[in-house]
Amino acid sequence: MPDFESLIKPALLAMPLFRPSAAAADVMKKYNLSSVTKLSMNENQYGPSPRAIEAMIGEAKSHAFQYPDRQGELLRAIAQKHGVTPQGLAISAGASGILNAIGDTFILPGDEVILSSMPYQQYPMVVARNDGKIVTIPVREDLRQDLDATLAAIGGKTKLIMLCNPGNPSSVAENTAELEAFIQKVPERVILMVDEAYLDFATDPERKKSMIPNIERHPNLIVVRTFSKLYGLAGLRIGYGVSSPELIACLSRGGALSSVNRLAMAAAIAALEDESYQRFIYDSITEDREMLAERFRGYGWAVYPSSTNFLYFKTGLDAGALLEALQARGILIRNFEFNRISVGTREQNRALLGALDEILHSGALNRAARSA
Numbered sequence: 001m002p003d004f005e006s007l008i009k010p011a012l013l014a015m016p017l018f019r020p021s022a023a024a025a026d027v028m029k030k031y032n033l034s035s036v037t038k039l040s041m042n043e044n045q046y047g048p049s050p051r052a053i054e055a056m057i058g059e060a061k062s063h064a065f066q067y068p069d070r071q072g073e074l075l076r077a078i079a080q081k082h083g084v085t086p087q088g089l090a091i092s093a094g095a096s097g098i099l100n101a102i103g104d105t106f107i108l109p110g111d112e113v114i115l116s117s118m119p120y121q122q123y124p125m126v127v128a129r130n131d132g133k134i135v136t137i138p139v140r141e142d143l144r145q146d147l148d149a150t151l152a153a154i155g156g157k158t159k160l161i162m163l164c165n166p167g168n169p170s171s172v173a174e175n176t177a178e179l180e181a182f183i184q185k186v187p188e189r190v191i192l193m194v195d196e197a198y199l200d201f202a203t204d205p206e207r208k209k210s211m212i213p214n215i216e217r218h219p220n221l222i223v224v225r226t227f228s229k230l231y232g233l234a235g236l237r238i239g240y241g242v243s244s245p246e247l248i249a250c251l252s253r254g255g256a257l258s259s260v261n262r263l264a265m266a267a268a269i270a271a272l273e274d275e276s277y278q279r280f281i282y283d284s285i286t287e288d289r290e291m292l293a294e295r296f297r298g299y300g301w302a303v304y305p306s307s308t309n310f311l312y313f314k315t316g317l318d319a320g321a322l323l324e325a326l327q328a329r330g331i332l333i334r335n336f337e338f339n340r341i342s343v344g345t346r347e348q349n350r351a352l353l354g355a356l357d358e359i360l361h362s363g364a365l366n367r368a369a370r371s372a
């Protein structure tokens with residue numbers, strides 16, 4: 001067997017093996033469960049619009065043998081939604097595809113990339129894979145990006161700033177006016193990526209505005225969006241970037257953008273048209289998010305104000321023990337420093353609260369904390 005690791009790029013060898021969060025099947029086996037509820041990946045548990053499903057079926061039946069050719073139609077639909085030109089858009093296999101393309105296109109070895117100390121997990125990978133140098137800005141106490149410190153960290157070698165708004169895993173969003181003032185101060189030679197994967201779920205009027213309208217005056221700004229969350233198409237892998245046509249043209253060179261399949265395009269076109277379904281998802285998720293946050297606060301937990309479809313919260317108990325106790329009851333969540341839980345369907349959220357009541361009344365977590 002050749003020593004493949006001796007052939008690998010040094011930057012990749014230094015990176016940990018990718019480990020997906022506990023697979024549902026593993027948990028079912030471990031706890032002898034017949035089903036699990038996955039509140040660990042911030043998916044939209046309601047699934048796609050019925051119109052998107054219908055579009056996929058039609059596309060599969062009639063066109064699956066053909067290469068995708070509805071890109072223009074999809075770009076026009078996205079362009080109309082945001083009031084931009086199709087030339088200012090790139091689509092890819094998920095927002096992840098856009099993040100990878102930004103890194104592969106722009107980061108040269110030694111280039112500095114500014115991240116917060118609580119970045120979305122893919123950002124450091126994108127930088128490391130391209131031999132960039134991560135400059136870390138500690139997050140503020142409220143887990144927002146320290147925008148002043150970010151500006152102060154910009155130097156001659158800075159190529160890119162990767163900012164997540166709202167943040168994952170923090171769930172908190174930046175203040176729109178502060179973020180716009182920040183954008184104005186970033187030099188044009190620095191590419192500023194603002195990842196709005198979750199912004200569709202923001203409700204606070206001071207934090208819910210997209211940065212897309214700023215692109216006109218700031219061609220170095222690229223906003224990243226996805227069909228995985230509000231539109232419930234995570235399994236289809238489709239997302240997009242919005243920027244100046246000049247920046248988008250750079251991304252389109254050399255095959256950096258991963259291609260999007262026909263079913264995903266058909267589903268995305270139909271999902272964009274189905275505004276009443278979008279409203280249903282937004283209303284259901286944001287109402288239940290606030291209901292869950294209230295209940296969690298009632299338990300005495302500190303819940304960060306979420307602008308997303310998940311909650312990030314500090315219980316004061318052992319975070320790992322809570323994750324385990326929920327897993328044993330068939331509910332998957334995810335831990336970072338604290339616990340993160342996706343908002344599910346109404347029924348799933350009720351089941352979650354039932355499980356939490358049971359766990360908290362049993363006192364098992366206090367015992368775990370004491371013995372930790």
Ligand SMILES: Cc1ncc(COP(=O)(O)O)c(C=O)c1O
Pocket residue numbers: 041042093094095096097120164167168195197198225226227228234238239
């Ligand atoms: C902040 C953030 N950006 C990007 C992505 C990637 O999204 P996609 O599913 O479109 O690849 C995610 C996925 O969860 C995310 O949380």
